[in-house]
Amino acid sequence: MVCAIGFEGSANKIGIGIIRDGQVLANVRKTYITPPGEGFLPKETAKHHREVVIGLVKEALEVAKISSNEIDVVCYTKGPGMAPPLLVCAIVARTVSLLWKKPLIGVNHCIGHIEMGRFITNAKNPTILYVSGGNTQVIAYSNKRYRIFGETIDIAIGNCLDRFARIIKLSNDPSPGYNIEQMAKKGTKFVSLPYVVKGMDVSFSGILSHIEQIADPSKQKQKKKKTEEPEEEYSHADLCFSLQETIFAMLVEITERAMAHCESQEVLICGGVGCNKRLQEMMEIMCKERGGHLFATDERYCIDNGLMIAHTGAEMFKSGTRMDYEDSTVTQRFRTDEVLVTWRDD
Numbered sequence: 001m002v003c004a005i006g007f008e009g010s011a012n013k014i015g016i017g018i019i020r021d022g023q024v025l026a027n028v029r030k031t032y033i034t035p036p037g038e039g040f041l042p043k044e045t046a047k048h049h050r051e052v053v054i055g056l057v058k059e060a061l062e063v064a065k066i067s068s069n070e071i072d073v074v075c076y077t078k079g080p081g082m083a084p085p086l087l088v089c090a091i092v093a094r095t096v097s098l099l100w101k102k103p104l105i106g107v108n109h110c111i112g113h114i115e116m117g118r119f120i121t122n123a124k125n126p127t128i129l130y131v132s133g134g135n136t137q138v139i140a141y142s143n144k145r146y147r148i149f150g151e152t153i154d155i156a157i158g159n160c161l162d163r164f165a166r167i168i169k170l171s172n173d174p175s176p177g178y179n180i181e182q183m184a185k186k187g188t189k190f191v192s193l194p195y196v197v198k199g200m201d202v203s204f205s206g207i208l209s210h211i212e213q214i215a216d217p218s219k220q221k222q223k224k225k226k227t228e229e230p231e232e233e234y235s236h237a238d239l240c241f242s243l244q245e246t247i248f249a250m251l252v253e254i255t256e257r258a259m260a261h262c263e264s265q266e267v268l269i270c271g272g273v274g275c276n277k278r279l280q281e282m283m284e285i286m287c288k289e290r291g292g293h294l295f296a297t298d299e300r301y302c303i304d305n306g307l308m309i310a311h312t313g314a315e316m317f318k319s320g321t322r323m324d325y326e327d328s329t330v331t332q333r334f335r336t337d338e339v340l341v342t343w344r345d346d
Helices: 040-063 083-100 109-121 158-169 176-185 205-215 236-263 275-289 304-319
Strands: 004-006 013-020 022-033 072-078 102-110 127-131 138-140 147-150 266-270 293-295
Touching: 004 040, 004 083, 004 109, 004 304, 013 040, 013 083, 013 304, 022 040, 022 304, 040 083, 072 083, 072 109, 072 147, 072 304, 083 102, 102 109, 102 304, 109 127, 109 147, 109 266, 138 236, 147 236, 158 176, 158 205, 176 236, 176 275, 205 236, 205 293, 236 275, 266 275, 275 293
Parallel strands: 004 072, 072 102, 127 266, 266 293
Antiparallel strands: 004 013, 013 022, 127 138, 138 147
């Protein structure tokens, strides 16, 4: 039996999770929320994490009803992510490791999402759609690596949604993406937007620029001539609806192509955007048409959390992975396919 504590703080959420031999003991989290129309900056986000992390450690131990002596390994997010928030978690994890005299393991954030999804849903060997604020990838496991079949060539899908939420001044509480999802349910008109799939890759920056001009015509570089007929007006709900339908359709297309290539009958959606019910609905339709099955989780495990780091770190630790204290660094760019998956034998 291995009891692991995990520290996650790669973006605006800081979470601490504790797991023991596959049993979830604690999964606590706090989110840095900014005013409507504003994003979260690295420096301020790190400050938030510093202010709440000690209280979260105490809360996690209280919820788990264990003492620090029962922890076998301390795990933290090594990357990818924003450097200042990552550093806060790494420093706290190092300190806890030294104080408690426990080994330390750095975990890839993306792998953490994947392994958490597999653990919660019992998916065996699915084609994985990993969608979050900082990442968009279609992934499949093969020969001890999670291979990237396709990804965004510019901004991540979560970043696209967050930035559009800022354009139309949606609240960041509980998250911009969630509020776009709710507003999209009220949309009645579909706005034609660029659909950008390039092989197995996708692009979102052009779509964002296009829909921004529709939402705020004053930002267009060239003023329309007076002789031109006025364009149809769309509500913010219409734009949210249209944006979701377009970019989710792009994701379904490349995921289906990866399924066909891998001869897979399973799809696992993970990452913060994976909570979106409309994305899950569209993906499930595709899976059923292929005779496949969709696996997805709710916000407890989809959104960044410390439990995914604890679980993945525990699997790494049980498979023999060890880390020297001198190697307990962080990196903003830590590719999914850089990690040797020592804990899987299939």
